[in-house]
Amino acid sequence: MNITQHPDLLDRLAASYALGTLRGGARRRFETLAREHATVRAAALVWQTRWSGLTELQPQVAPSPAVWTRIDNLVRASQLEQALQAARQAGPTPAPGGWWRNLLVWRGVAAAGALATLAAVGVGVQVNGGLRTTTGAQITALQQQLQATPQIQYVAVLADDQAAASMLVTFDPQNNQLVLQRVGGFREGADQSLQLWALPPAGGPRSLGVLGPDRLLKLVAGEADVRQVPALAISLEPKGGVPSATGPTGPVLFKGALIQRML
Amino acid sequence: MSTRHPDSELMDLLDRIAARDDAALKSLYERTASPLLGLALRIVRSRDAAEDVLQEAFLTIWRSAGSYRASLSPPMAWMGLIVRSRALDALRKRSSDRADRMNELDDEMAQTLEGDSPNPMDAADASEQAFALHHCLGKLESKQREVVSLAYLRDQSHGELAEQLRLPLGTVKTWIRRGLEQLRACMARYA
Numbered sequence: 001m002n003i004t005q006h007p008d009l010l011d012r013l014a015a016s017y018a019l020g021t022l023r024g025g026a027r028r029r030f031e032t033l034a035r036e037h038a039t040v041r042a043a044a045l046v047w048q049t050r051w052s053g054l055t056e057l058q059p060q061v062a063p064s065p066a067v068w069t070r071i072d073n074l075v076r077a078s079q080l081e082q083a084l085q086a087a088r089q090a091g092p093t094p095a096p097g098g099w100w101r102n103l104l105v106w107r108g109v110a111a112a113g114a115l116a117t118l119a120a121v122g123v124g125v126q127v128n129g130g131l132r133t134t135t136g137a138q139i140t141a142l143q144q145q146l147q148a149t150p151q152i153q154y155v156a157v158l159a160d161d162q163a164a165a166s167m168l169v170t171f172d173p174q175n176n177q178l179v180l181q182r183v184g185g186f187r188e189g190a191d192q193s194l195q196l197w198a199l200p201p202a203g204g205p206r207s208l209g210v211l212g213p214d215r216l217l218k219l220v221a222g223e224a225d226v227r228q229v230p231a232l233a234i235s236l237e238p239k240g241g242v243p244s245a246t247g248p249t250g251p252v253l254f255k256g257a258l259i260q261r262m263l
Numbered sequence: 264m265s266t267r268h269p270d271s272e273l274m275d276l277l278d279r280i281a282a283r284d285d286a287a288l289k290s291l292y293e294r295t296a297s298p299l300l301g302l303a304l305r306i307v308r309s310r311d312a313a314e315d316v317l318q319e320a321f322l323t324i325w326r327s328a329g330s331y332r333a334s335l336s337p338p339m340a341w342m343g344l345i346v347r348s349r350a351l352d353a354l355r356k357r358s359s360d361r362a363d364r365m366n367e368l369d370d371e372m373a374q375t376l377e378g379d380s381p382n383p384m385d386a387a388d389a390s391e392q393a394f395a396l397h398h399c400l401g402k403l404e405s406k407q408r409e410v411v412s413l414a415y416l417r418d419q420s421h422g423e424l425a426e427q428l429r430l431p432l433g434t435v436k437t438w439i440r441r442g443l444e445q446l447r448a449c450m451a452r453y454a
Binding site: 049 | 283285288289292296297298300301302304305310313314317318321322325336339340343344346347390392393394395396397400411412414415416418419420421439443444446447450451
């Protein structure tokens with residue numbers, strides 16, 4: 001029997017096929033006919049389109065604010081990844097020190113810092129409340145708290161390449177010092193030191209000091225050292241660090257954007 | 264309220280998303296997240312899983328908005344199909360490790376048939392084609408409407424529906440067959 005001659009049967013089969021309840025051998029026979037006859041194909045398409053309307057007819061449910069935060073973070077991360085990929089393709093073998101001057105990577109660092117801000121808030125919650133999860137509302141509240149804390153005009157969260165927060169950096173302008181708090185589990189070897197670098201918008205990285213082994217560290221720094229610096233990074237260096245003019249010689253372990261508190 | 268057709272506003276947003284405009288993604292999310300989460304929840308039945316589906320779906324929309332125009336679909340239908348596809352993936356993944364939660368899942372499913380109102384569907388923002396379907400579904404008995412909807416949304420066979428809804432297989436087959444016949448007659452008038 002040629003079902004193209006039986007419009008009612010064709011319509012019934014197409015409706016069942018598109019609904020999904022036509023199964024097994026009957027489904028395969030219908031698919032074969034659809035490949036052979038445009039009329040069958042068209043009937044299936046009509047019903048697929050009709051049934052797809054079911055997706056528009058369900059009761060609405062408002063998502064929690066955290067869902068958009070997660071989407072936004074993942075979109076930013078994918079944009080960062082693309083920027084880094086473009087940077088790698090643009091210069092496959094950078095000259096010594098060239099990596100640091102690559103503008104795209106710099107922008108990438110700033111974007112990574114935006115992600116790290118969230119990680120920082122997460123850390124804050126764990127420190128303050130012992131909670132393991134954060135909601136959008138909590139994040140907002142903590143950001144406000146962070147911004148309301150007096151005497152902190154700059155804050156940075158330095159994260160590793162897994163976006164795990166490893167170092168919380170705040171600048172205290174009253175005492176002219178950078179306060180660093182280790183929040184990750186990283187420990188340098190006995191013959192190694194961590195060194196903090198400012199990554200200014202122009203020129204090479206500038207050393208802000210070498211870190212001791214303590215969990216809470218303080219480095220002397222003036223406001224001029226951090227003003228208009230978009231990002232900070234920490235490299236692993238030989239014990240005692242390297243001169244600022246040399247630039248980092250070891251791997252960059254942690255980096256993040258320096259965020260100025262809105263006054 | 265704009266006088267423009269909502270579809271053309273959503274299509275403009277999708278065009279901007281295709282051009283990597285992340286502000287447009289936020290606007291699209293604000294406009295469509297609630298209906299799309301409702302859809303995901305109907306398929307996966309758990310709020311956490313539904314929110315994960317919504318997240319996945321928006322990342323898919325971000326990546327593939329450039330192919331929207333070629334689909335020739337109303338924008339909500341296109342996004343609805345993305346959500347349904349992600350939700351079905353999540354269901355399949357869950358069914359592979361749900362043996363211990365089977366009973367709990369059954370209870371949830373059973374409730375969906377008991378507590379349905381005459382026509383619980385929300386057609387406020389629906390496209391024209393969905394509105395026709397809404398009208399025709401509204402003429403079915405609620406249990407027929409329910410099994411037909413679940414067959415499509417959850418991509419379930421007669422047997423799977425019977426098992427999950429704890430109904431005799433013959434009953435499910437009859438409801439779907441009668442529901443389909445009425446719907447076909449009604450939808451033919453909108454062709």
